[in-house]
Amino acid sequence: MNKVKWKNICEDKDKRPEVQEYHNWKDLPPIPISFPIKGSIGTTGDWRTFKPIVNRETCTKCGICWMYCPEGTIIRNEEGEFEVDYVYCKGCGICAKECPTKSIEMIRESEE
Amino acid sequence: MVEAQEDFIQERETIIIKGNVAAAYAAKSARVQVISAYPITPQTTVVEKLSEFVDNGEMPGTEYIKVESEHTVMASIIGASTAGTRTFTATSGQGLFYMYEMVHWAAGARLPIVTTIASRAPAPPWNIWADFTDVISCRDTGWMISFAANHQEIYDDVLMSYKISEDYDILLPKFVAYGGFTLSHTSKPVTIEDQDAVDNFLPPLPDERGWPHIFLDPERPMMHGNLIMPSGFYNEFRLKIHHTMLLAKDKIKEVAKEFESTFGRHYGNGLIQEYKMNDADVAIINYGELAMQMEQAVDDLREEGYKVGCVKLRYFRPFPVEDIINVARKVKVLGVADRATAFGSPTGGPVSCEVKSALYNSGVSTQILPIIMGLGGREVTLEQQKNQLKILINLNETGEFPKDMIDGTFWDGLLEVE
Numbered sequence: 001m002n003k004v005k006w007k008n009i010c011e012d013k014d015k016r017p018e019v020q021e022y023h024n025w026k027d028l029p030p031i032p033i034s035f036p037i038k039g040s041i042g043t044t045g046d047w048r049t050f051k052p053i054v055n056r057e058t059c060t061k062c063g064i065c066w067m068y069c070p071e072g073t074i075i076r077n078e079e080g081e082f083e084v085d086y087v088y089c090k091g092c093g094i095c096a097k098e099c100p101t102k103s104i105e106m107i108r109e110s111e112e
Numbered sequence: 113m114v115e116a117q118e119d120f121i122q123e124r125e126t127i128i129i130k131g132n133v134a135a136a137y138a139a140k141s142a143r144v145q146v147i148s149a150y151p152i153t154p155q156t157t158v159v160e161k162l163s164e165f166v167d168n169g170e171m172p173g174t175e176y177i178k179v180e181s182e183h184t185v186m187a188s189i190i191g192a193s194t195a196g197t198r199t200f201t202a203t204s205g206q207g208l209f210y211m212y213e214m215v216h217w218a219a220g221a222r223l224p225i226v227t228t229i230a231s232r233a234p235a236p237p238w239n240i241w242a243d244f245t246d247v248i249s250c251r252d253t254g255w256m257i258s259f260a261a262n263h264q265e266i267y268d269d270v271l272m273s274y275k276i277s278e279d280y281d282i283l284l285p286k287f288v289a290y291g292g293f294t295l296s297h298t299s300k301p302v303t304i305e306d307q308d309a310v311d312n313f314l315p316p317l318p319d320e321r322g323w324p325h326i327f328l329d330p331e332r333p334m335m336h337g338n339l340i341m342p343s344g345f346y347n348e349f350r351l352k353i354h355h356t357m358l359l360a361k362d363k364i365k366e367v368a369k370e371f372e373s374t375f376g377r378h379y380g381n382g383l384i385q386e387y388k389m390n391d392a393d394v395a396i397i398n399y400g401e402l403a404m405q406m407e408q409a410v411d412d413l414r415e416e417g418y419k420v421g422c423v424k425l426r427y428f429r430p431f432p433v434e435d436i437i438n439v440a441r442k443v444k445v446l447g448v449a450d451r452a453t454a455f456g457s458p459t460g461g462p463v464s465c466e467v468k469s470a471l472y473n474s475g476v477s478t479q480i481l482p483i484i485m486g487l488g489g490r491e492v493t494l495e496q497q498k499n500q501l502k503i504l505i506n507l508n509e510t511g512e513f514p515k516d517m518i519d520g521t522f523w524d525g526l527l528e529v530e
Contacts, residue, residue, distance in 0.1 A: 022345070024348070025345070025347075025348035025349075025351050025352055025355075028345060028348055028349065028352060029325055030222040030283050030325045030326075030352065030356075031220070031221055031222050031325055031326060031336055031349070032336070032338045032340055032344075032345065032349060033325070033326070033334050033335065033336050033338070034334075034335045034338055035333070035334060035335070036333050036335070040335070041338070041339075
């Protein structure tokens with residue numbers, strides 16, 4: 001892992017750090033920054049109230065959910081099936097809304 | 113990114129110009145790459161002069177953006193600075209208030225933007241004349257705030273500002289304020305420095321990689337302006353701004369020294385400039401153009417045999433606490449004259465408040481006389497300032513404050529009509 005602190009960002013701007021590790025205010029860069037890496041804002045799956053559940057029997061693997069997901073949390077597995085990355089899925093429900101075969105159901109987390 | 117600007121031509125010359133034109137010349141000498149502008153009295157001629165420079169090819173490569181409001185002025189300047197350019201704008205009074213949201217953003221994003229303020233009284237009642245309440249209302253934004261007391265200082269302080277703001281250990285925006293009309297629209301000789309000399313004095317313009325901490329570059333994608341949860345480092349980033357502001361005091365002193373050795377003009381220690389303070393019994397702190405006139409008042413009273421001195425406050429943020437304590441230690445009575453208001457605060461004047469709080473627990477028991485004067489461009493005469501010094505002398509000799517103090521503050525020159 002390429003761990004980077006502020007001074008390193010200053011010295012070499014080409015290297016994109018995978019992890020920014022800071023222990024206290026003195027370590028911090030002048031402003032909060034993040035880099036486009038998986039989970040840069042944390043495990044956003046915690047934000048979810050409704051959980052999308054894919055019905056494998058009716059899913060036609062058209063990929064529309066994958067295209068519409070604003071967070072890139074729908075993943076195509078080796079069999080070409082679509083799965084949800086629940087670590088990061090915020091539960092917005094866009095996939096369920098757009099699914100032409102109504103194969104995605106939004107279920108309240110507590111009722112799962 | 114903006115192309116390198118090779119053909120900026122400026123020889124050292126002394127010309128008679130208005131304060132606003134001096135600000136425009138300073139921006140040109142600093143080779144600013146992006147200017148965003150919206151007119152407001154009394155600042156308008158700053159950006160008018162810059163538009164002339166850009167239009168007639170004297171600032172090749174500089175982008176001049178015309179926008180529809182001051183809010184957009186600062187928003188566009190923030191965008192330009194984030195992309196890695198040296199930026200400039202100017203505003204006044206109500207325009208600054210309209211800009212205010214973005215003013216906070218520029219400091220939080222740690223962008224080294226320099227903005228001149230031709231200070232103007234807040235409305236209502238409508239008033240477009242000198243009063244520093246506008247820039248002082250930006251006290252807690254994280255911008256450095258300095259006052260220029262004469263035409264040459266406007267030019268010089270803008271140059272120094274870029275050197276301070278763009279230091280990688282500082283990276284904070286800065287206001288340079290001067291009195292609307294009193295300096296903005298009066299003419300005096302100003303020495304414009306040779307372009308090569310200014311280039312050597314200032315840090316190099318940011319290259320295509322921009323600033324070290326923030327950039328807009330598709331090859332190096334970065335997200336900034338992020339959300340921080342209450343459990344995140346928000347407190348710590350705020351602490352960094354405060355801490356940096358205090359660190360900037362040393363940088364300001366260093367740059368003032370370097371400026372003096374390069375261009376030969378002296379601005380005290382950078383934060384304050386003392387005048388005849390060594391043997392003074394009483395002294396007064398001023399800022400802006402009235403600090404210059406006060407030097408004349410001190411000279412006049414010295415001729416009458418009084419040991420008086422004065423101090424020109426150059427910086428409001430960061431506030432020169434240590435220097436003010438030293439000044440207070442030298443005298444028995446210290447007046448603080450504000451051309452600005454701080455309604456409801458302990459003294460009514462913003463700087464006298466700061467001075468009093470700086471002296472708390474410092475072991476210095478100097479008497480402080482808060483003075484407010486010259487609001488909304490009301491003329492403060494030399495006689496008035498000499499009278500202020502005499503009030504301080506009387507306070508020192510008899511221990512008596514003036515009888516017409518109002519709520520602990522001496523409001524000088526209130527109208528009384530028969």
